[in-house]
Amino acid sequence: DIQMTQSPSSLSASVGDRVTITCRASQSISNYLNWYQQIPGKAPKILMYAASSLQSGVPSRFRGSGSGTDFTLTISSLQPEDSATYYCQQSYDTPWTFGQGTKVEIK
């Protein structure tokens, strides 16, 4: 299985801050990397696919980058509604696997 490791596990930032979450794969996955946002009590929602493609309807303050084994999700200006847990997921090979999640809190 391809292991996905996210860092940090949690962070606290202020509205307007730039926030960066990293995801590392245990082997190269090219750009077969997705990001999801999960608000407590809700299902995950796709934010970014193919590492850097923004899902329709997702605000442009979200940006994804990376290829190979190292990936980044950046929120350029944190908003109150961005308080959630973010998961990366590799779509390179089954079993599809997720990172352990990064919980983003608003100060």
Added chain:
Amino acid sequence: QVQLQESGPGLVKPSEALSLTCSVSGGSISSYFWSWIRQPPGEGLEWIGYIYYSGSTNYNPSLKSRVTISVDTSKNQFFLKLSSVTAADTAVYYCARWYASGSSPSRHFDYWGPGTLVAVSS
């Protein structure tokens, strides 16, 4: 707008089978892959497996010996059966659509159900 809805018992006894249904509305179940994903309370996400509308399946090896996913295209539904459950199978179970376009990296879970909590307890 495609919508998914999980249904099934919220409580299952240890050693028994967990059975869930995912009903798809707003679109056809045909031509897509359909998955089950679970999330134990306070933990991360685990992909259980998928079924193609034609009936072909792919399961997570960690659960393969206990999982069966099936589909009924006439009802626009697909199903999960997990046998011999233990407390470790207590989780919110989600059904989701897998969007895939050939071998493109643009493949992801694009629609999810709201999830259903299944507790395993006597």
